Amino acid sequence: MTNKYYEFFCPVKVIAGKSALEHIPYELTGLAAKRPMIVTDKGVRAAGLLDPVIAACEESGLEIVSIYDDVPPDSSTTVVRDIAGIYRQEKCDSIIAVGGGSAIDTGKAVNILVSEGGDNIAKYSGAGIIKHPLKPFFVVPTTAGTGSEVTSVAVITDEAKGVKLPFTSSFLLPNAAIIDPRMTLTLPPHITAATAMDAMTHATEAFTCMAKNPLSDAYATAAVKKISHSLLHVMDNPKDTDGRLELAQASTMAGIAFSNSMVGLVHALGHATGAICHLPHGLCMSLYLPYVLEYNLEEIRAPLGELLLYLEGPEVYSATPSSRRAEASISALRKLRDQLYKRCQLPRTLKETGKVQEEQLDHIAEMALDDGSIMFNPKEVTLEDARAVLRRAWA
Amino acid sequence: MLAKRIQPMIFQARRLYVEMMFQVMGRALQAVSEVDDSVKNEARALPEGFLFEMMVMPDGPRLIVEHTGLGRFHFHGDSAPRPIDLSIQFKHIAHAFLVLSFQEKTSVAFANDRMLVDGDISYAVRMTRVLNRLESFILPKLIAQRAVKEYPANLHLPEKLISAARIYLKVATNFVETVRA
Incomplete structure (x- = not known):
């Protein structure tokens, strides 16, 4: 046992x-x-x-x-x-x-x-x-x-x-x-994108961090699937009520998932960046998500690979060798961010935000290290690790 | 029948083990703050006079240490001179035993809801790093790997042995002083 x-x-x-x-x-x-x-x-x-x-x-x-x-x-x-x-x-x-x-x-x-x-x-x-x-x-x-x-x-x-x-x-x-x-029909495109990526991060971290459990997994994967299916459609058709409902439900499901299995380094870095540079939370989540997944990769290879099914669908999942699925999940998230950048300029790097100075990275790393979310990150994060992730997210 | 008779003895042994481990850990926390610079640096961020407690709910064994300034800890035993600033509380003695017998990592125990934090969460994160550092020093690598999320890659055998010897010596001295007092 x-x-x-x-x-x-x-x-x-x-x-x-x-x-x-x-x-x-x-x-x-x-x-x-x-x-x-x-x-x-x-x-x-x-x-x-x-x-x-x-x-x-x-x-x-x-x-x-x-x-x-x-x-x-x-x-x-x-x-x-x-x-x-x-x-x-x-x-x-x-x-x-x-x-x-x-x-x-x-x-x-x-x-x-x-x-x-x-x-x-x-x-x-x-x-x-x-x-x-x-x-x-x-x-x-x-x-x-x-x-x-x-x-x-x-x-x-x-x-x-x-x-x-x-x-x-x-x-x-x-x-x-x-x-x-x-209630979400009139959300402007950049807020639609940032908040949906916030929900995507909740679900992804809930599914890959230390306190994951079978029940939160079910909510997390369903949320990832709904966001992957509906986000770009809603960006192109903001008045589509069915798409809006899908995103709203996904957000609630991701909320249920992460409130029962907690989040990790993306949130630790995001909280610190929000406090120091006053960037919106959803934007920070979208920005850091792929870099943190790359950092955690070897610890979360199995669950991250599994997420590919919900991110890209069964065809892509079955056509991807199991040893490459985790990397393919990160690529899918990067592709989604590129599409969002094309549609509403949602920043993908700290430099693209125009609100973060390179000199602030050390301060962000130090503050992130004391954030409660870091306890549930699957990898033990040192100050140097946090700095390295931030440098990769810079540009 | 026999199991029923033995059970109270097992519970008693478990409680004694947890009490003893808290005694050792409290003294070792004081010692490691005198020996290791990175622990001192972590502790320096805590307010002077900061009281940290690790205990078993509702009123079980506990250890209390105080940050006396300059990154140094002082072990107070199981009674606090003032209200506690940060308390990490095991929900049950069985959960404390799992962690203190290295069957469950501290980080996993947090993730598994075995423990509660009462106080500033950022200080709890810091104290967890200190506890991890301490365990990496004083436990054989094979056991330490079961206790901490990630065994520090830069902790090599000579440094580990020398630091562990200094910590154990200080712990033993402290025990002797306590008995004499």
Whole structure:
């Protein structure tokens, strides 16, 4: 008997497909919630994405009691406290987060305060602090990439101390994630590409890193297949609702996969690059993915080779000798990135971003080495290794 | 029937082994921070007075070390003078035994959800590197390869032997001093 052991947990009800938003009133009623508050950002509101959510609720006689639409890209403890204040003042009983990673994380943090009490979210920071179920919480993602709708983590900036506070608890998971293709139809091409590559990286790292397990593997491979099939099609046909739904579902599936098997060096480098050079997360993922896979190659040859089936389909997979499949998977990802560059100039190297200085590479390497994701990378990464990957990703 | 009678003794032996290993590891952490420059460099990034704990949940054996500055650790035994800054917690004594008897690598134990981190995750990553470095020094290569994700390629036999001898000597001295005290 081997020592192999794993855990898998995802209690989020996924409500996906055509007219999914119209299920919100029924689902809220099922949790005895009658006075929901929407947490979102100005971009989502300006794009008209709240309208179908509100219309879906009002048509069923469910009033949205309050809308907070000023969530910043990096949400803070002050914002969370203010929203919790409005929630209490308006006597709301549930939260619907509509947006990308920041709005969703803010919704999770507000839910902690309004459920557990108090005004200081910082005291709930850390792992396993929250011991009770929270108020009804729904998530409507408006990007297809972060997977935040199925992760038990939120990150909020403490402005006073200048640090990012992590919150981890299975109680942060929403009761339901509503995946409606209408919410991602208007995403601009470069965000569609970057967020889909974020999901692709979640799935690829979930499938190749140390905490992989049979259940997360199933979600990861399905996500890779959906993204490979649909991404370029959606780039060429942005109004295709079926393609948009495929990407949105892939993002959720990749989220389920990586929240149960973690990620590796791509994320460690991406987090450090984001913090130092302020590059969007999805862009960093797309940029580093092939270089890190090349670095990890000998440790992940078998699972990476297996991914070729989902990246390129059965014909290419069967025509490729098994000893070359891992390299062919990396080539497939490079080819996908080249196509995305052609369509929306999604950078493939650090130099192409125009926002990274070569002198910053050492700092990025040092910071990446202390990132939690690096623990799950299949290869032990030294400072020199991280520098070497960054040099390859430079140009 | 016999198995039922033996079982409590096995549990007791396992607990004693984990307790003993924590005692050795705590002292060895102090010693390696006096011997190895790369451990000192790793530890320097920790705040002065930083308290690190490795323990078995809910209230089992534990080791506590403090970063006293300049990359040096001080072993406090199993009681902390102040609240702990970073705690790595095994969920069960059986999981601690798997890791401390080198049946499961520390990194694999993290990946397998055998352990929890309470505190700053970046410090936990750093302390894991320190523990790996320590194990690479004090264990025979064949056993160390079972304990760490990757045995350091640049750690050659002469350096390993000399460092291990110095660490074991310091650990033994510390044990004797503790007994005398």
